[in-house]
Amino acid sequence: MRLTCLGTGSPESHAERASSGYLLEVAGQRLLLDCGGGVVSRLIEAGFRPADVDHVLFSHLHSDHMMDYARLVHAHWDEGGQTEERVLQVTGPAPIATITQRLFGDQGAFAFDLTARCELQGSKDVWVARGGQLPRPWPKPQVQEVQPGIKLEGPGWRLTSCSVPHAQPHLTCMALRLESDDGKSLVYSGDAALCPELEALAEGADLLLHWCYRHDEEDAPAFIRRMSPTPSEIGAMAKRIGVRHLALTHFRSAVDEADGLLQRMRSAGQAAFGGPVTMASDLLAIDI
Template sequence: MAALSVRFLGSGDAFGHGGRLQACILLEWANRRVLLDCGATALVSLQRHGVEPDSIDGILISHLHGDHFGGLPYFILDAQLHSKRTRPLPLAGPRGLAARLEQALEVNFPGSSRVQRKFTTPITELAAGPARDWCGMSVRAAEGLHASGAPALALRLEAAGKSVAYTGDTQWVDGLMPLMGGADLLIAEAYFYERPIKYHLSAADVLTRREALAPGRLVFTHMGPDMLAHADEFPGETADDGLTLVL
């Protein structure tokens, strides 16, 4: 069976602390490529790591903040004007994705949402519930607690016989446990090291539940200055831009 590769093209917070690019994770298996989140710096990430935008088969969004979804207007216009895409670009994310994407296109490039393109962008809006097939993988969602003007999703993805759980941005809620538990890889936000903060996770929030979560591997991402300041003493694995894992 083909392996599942997970590459952190962007591992930073919204503000580029530590010189890191915004959330963008490349999943590769069996000649498929899917982006998990597409922050505003996504095209920079792709070019920096030699990934052709036209090679991306679909884009999955956890929530509608610019550092997780703000790259979509640029990705779509690149596909139209530079990559010359002709095959569909499936998009998936929380309820409200279609309307917010249209707004983002119009804010950034007025008139661009109404342009006739040579490719379609079918949008699947996800909600908490049973797993569903999308873009050659199984996707299951749970709703987190993160104010973004639309539901914020934590996601569990299964492909190539492996599972990846992704918290996205969220305060800890008990509904995350069934989704996150026992994944081959758990990618968890750690905006702070220990300090509790509304709408976000600290590393301590996850580490105190590590035994119950029982991940095969745990990697922290979306780290702010406080978390980065503890990097040398941190008892866990943290992502850098370019980190590649093979499950």
């Protein structure tokens, strides 16, 4: 298993951090966990093409976790990732099917573009020259809407999940646990408050990739304190449940702008965890 961090930022614009997205290579498959703004560019910078992605898994549908979804689906299709034998798999909470339909359906936002690409003679010529066949089908990602608690099996991997408190009741929010057949495990918190369900899901994980929106030195309103654990709170939780390696991510611009803050956050997490703590950055790869 290899995790490549493609987007380790927040919704804020940030030159060094795209919004949330992580590529997991497992058993020859390429799974993309979330697809926030800037993630597709990072995917390309990491040496992959959108067409290389087999499966997109969403933790939740906040914009910073799905803003590049349209770009990914379109490029996956336009660059030949979709064939008669292979379509892009998409798994996430509702309303991902509605969103997909509103982007790529007959009346979707891209219907005008897709009509032009599939019907204009010049576009058809380009498609055939690239090895495509006519008539050209539209993008048809295979979308599966799931509830937290879903268990799923792919070729060489298994997914389990749980609900995590974050943006309910407006959005369904999940943490994801991916396990490979050779016994390695990654747990991705998505955006999550501390909760018993996540502790159960992440128990003994080889790598816990946990969002970290808040640091220990800042004061915050009660709601944000409850919903956004600090490095020391996350580290203490990771220690309680026997995680082997903790990676923190989803950083705001202010974290990078304040002198030495990122390092102090890492130290706080490490002091509470007692094990290795990695501060994620875009294009950082971690072997699991």
